[in-house]
Amino acid sequence: MSRRLPLSLTLAAALTLGGGLAASGALFLGVSHLEYDNMALSFGQRSDERVAAVRQGIEQAVEVLTVTNQLFARGEPVSRDGFRDFTAALLQRHRYIQAFCFHRSVAGNARVAVEAELSRIRPGTVFTELRPDGAGLAVAPQRARYHVVDYIEPMAGNERAFGLNITENVEVMSALEVARGEGRVAATSLFQLAQDARPQPAFELIMPVLDRHGMLLGDTAVVIRGPELVRAALDNAGLLDARDASRDIAVSVYAGETAERGALLFSTGDTGPAAANPGGWLDRLLAPAHSSRSADILRVAGKTWRVEVAGAARPFLADHMASTSLLIGGILMTLLGAAFVQASGQRARKVQQLVRQRTADLRRTNRRLVEDVAARERAERALQQSEQRFRQLVSMSSDWYWEQDRELRFTMVTGGFTEKAGIAVEGLIGKTRWEFVPSLLDSDSGRAHIAQVRAQEPFANLEYRTVDEHGDTRWFCVNGQPVFDDAGQLTGYRGTGSDITERKLTEQRVHHVAQHDALTGLPNRSLLQDRLSQAIAYANRNGRPIWVMLIDLDRFKFVNDSMGHKAGDVLLMTVAARLSSSLRDTDTVARLSGDEFVVILSEHHDEPLTGDIVQRVMDSVAQPVMLGTKEFFVTCSIGVAVYPSEGTPADSLIEHADIAMYSAKKMGRNNFQFYTPAMNEESLERVRIEGALRNALERNEFVLHYQPQVDLKTGQIVGMEALIRWKHPELGMVPPNRFIGIAEETGLIVQIGAWVLRTACAQNKAWQDAGLGRLRVAVNLSARQFGAADLITGLEAVLVDTALDPECLEIELTESLFMSDVTPAVELLHRMKSLGVNLSIDDFGTGFSSLSYLSRFPIDVLKIDRSFVADITHDANDAAIVTSIIALAHNLKLAVIAEGVETLEQLDYLRSHGCDEMQGYYFSKPLAPDDFEALLRQRRALPPAIPETAEAVALPV
Numbered sequence: 001m002s003r004r005l006p007l008s009l010t011l012a013a014a015l016t017l018g019g020g021l022a023a024s025g026a027l028f029l030g031v032s033h034l035e036y037d038n039m040a041l042s043f044g045q046r047s048d049e050r051v052a053a054v055r056q057g058i059e060q061a062v063e064v065l066t067v068t069n070q071l072f073a074r075g076e077p078v079s080r081d082g083f084r085d086f087t088a089a090l091l092q093r094h095r096y097i098q099a100f101c102f103h104r105s106v107a108g109n110a111r112v113a114v115e116a117e118l119s120r121i122r123p124g125t126v127f128t129e130l131r132p133d134g135a136g137l138a139v140a141p142q143r144a145r146y147h148v149v150d151y152i153e154p155m156a157g158n159e160r161a162f163g164l165n166i167t168e169n170v171e172v173m174s175a176l177e178v179a180r181g182e183g184r185v186a187a188t189s190l191f192q193l194a195q196d197a198r199p200q201p202a203f204e205l206i207m208p209v210l211d212r213h214g215m216l217l218g219d220t221a222v223v224i225r226g227p228e229l230v231r232a233a234l235d236n237a238g239l240l241d242a243r244d245a246s247r248d249i250a251v252s253v254y255a256g257e258t259a260e261r262g263a264l265l266f267s268t269g270d271t272g273p274a275a276a277n278p279g280g281w282l283d284r285l286l287a288p289a290h291s292s293r294s295a296d297i298l299r300v301a302g303k304t305w306r307v308e309v310a311g312a313a314r315p316f317l318a319d320h321m322a323s324t325s326l327l328i329g330g331i332l333m334t335l336l337g338a339a340f341v342q343a344s345g346q347r348a349r350k351v352q353q354l355v356r357q358r359t360a361d362l363r364r365t366n367r368r369l370v371e372d373v374a375a376r377e378r379a380e381r382a383l384q385q386s387e388q389r390f391r392q393l394v395s396m397s398s399d400w401y402w403e404q405d406r407e408l409r410f411t412m413v414t415g416g417f418t419e420k421a422g423i424a425v426e427g428l429i430g431k432t433r434w435e436f437v438p439s440l441l442d443s444d445s446g447r448a449h450i451a452q453v454r455a456q457e458p459f460a461n462l463e464y465r466t467v468d469e470h471g472d473t474r475w476f477c478v479n480g481q482p483v484f485d486d487a488g489q490l491t492g493y494r495g496t497g498s499d500i501t502e503r504k505l506t507e508q509r510v511h512h513v514a515q516h517d518a519l520t521g522l523p524n525r526s527l528l529q530d531r532l533s534q535a536i537a538y539a540n541r542n543g544r545p546i547w548v549m550l551i552d553l554d555r556f557k558f559v560n561d562s563m564g565h566k567a568g569d570v571l572l573m574t575v576a577a578r579l580s581s582s583l584r585d586t587d588t589v590a591r592l593s594g595d596e597f598v599v600i601l602s603e604h605h606d607e608p609l610t611g612d613i614v615q616r617v618m619d620s621v622a623q624p625v626m627l628g629t630k631e632f633f634v635t636c637s638i639g640v641a642v643y644p645s646e647g648t649p650a651d652s653l654i655e656h657a658d659i660a661m662y663s664a665k666k667m668g669r670n671n672f673q674f675y676t677p678a679m680n681e682e683s684l685e686r687v688r689i690e691g692a693l694r695n696a697l698e699r700n701e702f703v704l705h706y707q708p709q710v711d712l713k714t715g716q717i718v719g720m721e722a723l724i725r726w727k728h729p730e731l732g733m734v735p736p737n738r739f740i741g742i743a744e745e746t747g748l749i750v751q752i753g754a755w756v757l758r759t760a761c762a763q764n765k766a767w768q769d770a771g772l773g774r775l776r777v778a779v780n781l782s783a784r785q786f787g788a789a790d791l792i793t794g795l796e797a798v799l800v801d802t803a804l805d806p807e808c809l810e811i812e813l814t815e816s817l818f819m820s821d822v823t824p825a826v827e828l829l830h831r832m833k834s835l836g837v838n839l840s841i842d843d844f845g846t847g848f849s850s851l852s853y854l855s856r857f858p859i860d861v862l863k864i865d866r867s868f869v870a871d872i873t874h875d876a877n878d879a880a881i882v883t884s885i886i887a888l889a890h891n892l893k894l895a896v897i898a899e900g901v902e903t904l905e906q907l908d909y910l911r912s913h914g915c916d917e918m919q920g921y922y923f924s925k926p927l928a929p930d931d932f933e934a935l936l937r938q939r940r941a942l943p944p945a946i947p948e949t950a951e952a953v954a955l956p957v
């Protein structure tokens with residue numbers, strides 16, 4: 001790489017330098033010529049000013065003399081005092097005047113008189129003349145005529161001139177002649193002023209004084225100090241002012257046409273030819289013709305005056321500042337311009353290099369940029385797609401997206417919040433969540449949320465409730481997390497929200513369903529427990545008792561079975577409504593199960609708890625109910641447990657109410673009982689029974705008793721019902737009513753029932769084998785057994801094993817077995833019937849829902865429940881029911897057997913209405929097998945009926 005010398009000029013720089021210098025020089029010359037012209041013009045003006053001032057000064061002196069001459073020319077005598085006063089003012093004003101004089105023309109013979117006159121003014125005054133050698137004064141010789149100084153002012157300083165004769169002064173006299181000839185003021189040549197201590201050139205202006213006839217009386221003259229006149233004239237014109245540049249200019253005044261030294265009147269400097277060009281060599285070089293010198297000739301007072309003016313030498317710069325500045329500035333600018341061009345050129349080369357480098361760099365950068373742009377475009381596309389996906393997802397999802405600022409105020413809510421939440425976004429923007437939903441400030445979850453966001457923590461699943469624009473309640477669920485900047489400062493929150501109103505409503509419905517009975521809408525067992533806990537807490541707080549009532553409908557089973565489930569449901573709903581309306585709103589009515597209801601009564605100060613409340617409940621239930629077209633009367637049994645009371649812990653209230661209710665039922669239904677500890681004993685006994693029952697079979701504690709069934713026509717025993725008895729070693733003989741229900745509840749009835757069936761069949765076969773007659777044995781079949789899968793096979797096996805003729809076996813079924821689902825029950829009955837056994841319906845009339853089903857059932861016998869039989873002789877209703885059952889059975893070709901016959905009246909009634917058989921204490925109680933066998937052997941019988949009383953249906957045997 002070649003190295004360039006630092007001083008090597010570029011062509012552009014050299015051209016700039018050359019051009020700039022040439023232009024600067026040309027400009028300098030042009031401007032300097034203008035400056036010279038200006039200088040000449042200025043000098044001319046100043047010179048003219050000075051010439052005019054000199055002229056004016058001399059003319060002013062002429063004017064003064066002319067005025068003074070008028071004083072004497074009037075022809076009137078002029079007093080010496082008047083002359084003094086007259087001239088005093090003029091002398092004061094015109095200081096260059098040496099003296100005012102009046103020369104009187106005096107004849108030679110009048111010399112003495114005049115000298116005497118003058119001596120009076122100034123003693124010793126005589127006529128004097130200048131010596132011819134000019135050395136002082138001498139007494140004038142005798143002349144024919146004198147021209148003496150008669151008046152002179154001021155006297156002081158001019159005393160020697162007083163009485164001076166001037167006839168011998170050629171200069172003065174010739175001037176007088178000129179003045180007399182021209183009739184105006186004339187000036188003398190210069191002379192040295194004799195009376196002045198400091199000799200200076202002076203001249204005299206003179207003007208003749210003539211009488212009326214033109215005779216010369218004398219003349220007036222003014223002696224003038226020449227330099228002072230010129231100085232005063234210049235001064236009056238302001239040309240000697242120190243501020244004026246008078247020092248720059250010299251003025252010379254000559255009394256004459258030429259500049260002779262002897263004629264020099266006044267001078268401030270050299271104004272000769274040497275001052276023609278006062279500048280230096282540069283001026284001579286630049287403007288050789290330039291001159292600052294002038295010479296003017298004036299003609300004043302009959303004399304020529306030469307006024308020369310010359311400019312003083314001045315530094316070149318004083319008059320050429322502009323051109324010089326221009327030149328220097330031009331040179332500097334040229335140098336700077338050249339330097340700039342030089343630098344620019346060098347920089348341009350560097351820039352070129354740099355540009356090449358940068359271009360290469362730029363190409364590389366550009367390639368990278370193109371790659372970056374492509375990558376960025378890909379990233380932006382991906383971001384757009386991502387954002388589009390996000391927006392689509394948000395719009396499709398039930399969620400919305402929200403953002404808050406650092407003050408936790410909403411700044412944005414997207415994702416169709418308005419459509420999804422039913423609330424305008426504007427109502428949310430600018431508010432905090434708790435300003436939007438003030439209830440958050442009052443709830444535990446709300447306060448916890450506020451503390452959480454103030455601690456700048458994320459939060460999730462915050463659920464709260466608000467009201468939309470239609471006034472509907474809406475539930476929201478929101479999640480959020482804080483947003484921080486790079487410095488870790490919180491900038492806000494963002495998150496998602498969703499409308500969970502449907503879910504909440506579903507939850508509420510589920511919760512309601514979970515806690516309420518579907519049929520009656522009353523609280524169920526679960527909610528009952530909650531309400532009970534609250535009531536107990538209330539009781540504990542206030543010291544007031546609560547009552548828990550367990551209400552069980554009497555004979556609901558009958559309604560349900562006889563009228564169908566729908567009627568049963570209607571009844572339950574009616575009772576539920578009546579219970580609710582008969583109690584206060586603060587009391588709880590719940591459905592426990594089936595036909596069991598629980599009421600919680602809390603005592604209030606205005607209404608103590610009394611038995612009247614219970615009675616009121618019973619009365620409300622006991623109102624007639626319309627089920628379809630029929631009117632029913634339903635009663636209920638109520639057990640009441642009181643809290644607090646001895647022996648009833650809080651968690652046993654319902655159990656104790658249940659025990660009390662059982663007690664009420666046992667007392668004959670439509671009744672209520674308060675729980676007592678004794679009732680609990682019975683309950684405990686149930687528990688004991690249940691425990692003992694599990695071992696009873698193994699321990700052979702069961703036995704069967706048999707109750708004879710008698711044909712009402714023949715009076716003969718035609719069969720017997722097998723009734724189980726339990727001989728417990730401690731409890732003694734336990735009747736079936738005390739343990740059959742428990743056995744059914746526990747399922748033990750299936751095994752017990754199988755034992756009964758086998759034992760009864762075996763016993764019957766044994767008695768038949770013993771020749772005690774072809775009897776029929778009736779065995780109760782419980783609902784649990786009826787539903788057992790091995791019912792048919794078990795029955796078959798028993799018949800096979802005992803070899804009893806199936807016709808000698810009667811299975812007693814209850815109506816409720818068929819009510820839940822008729823079709824499978826009918827099928828099962830047919831399969832049982834196909835084995836050859838007889839089927840009877842026990843307790844008929846207490847629960848059958850639809851008699852029309854009877855025709856579909858393959859049954860043989862209807863057993864009239866003993867509750868109807870008990871009152872047939874007293875109660876027309878029951879009698880009518882029994883009559884109807886008998887008629888119905890016979891219409892269906894079924895036999896009818898009445899159980900619970902205890903009196904002859906009952907027997908007669910039944911017999912008279914065509915009942916086929918009877919069973920009851922009137923004939924025999926259930927008997928132990930030995931006793932029953934003895935009865936058979938005795939051949940005990942009823943008196944036979946009168947044959948024509950009724951159409952009978954033969955019972956199978």
Ligand SMILES: Nc1nc2c(ncn2[C@@H]2O[C@@H]3COP(=O)(O)O[C@H]4[C@@H](O)[C@H](n5cnc6c(=O)[nH]c(N)nc65)O[C@@H]4COP(=O)(O)O[C@H]3[C@H]2O)c(=O)[nH]1
Pocket residue numbers: 707722723724735736737740753756779780781782842843866899900901902919920921922925926
């Ligand atoms: N007041 C009165 N009662 C009379 C009269 N005649 C008979 N009885 C009683 O009436 C009940 C008739 O039996 P049930 O209706 O089948 O009613 C039976 C039956 O439902 C059930 N039961 C008895 N034994 C069995 C059994 O082996 N299996 C099943 N599943 N249930 C049984 O226990 C119930 C009660 O049986 P028991 O106490 O033996 O009571 C028997 C019997 O002693 C009378 O003139 N007046």
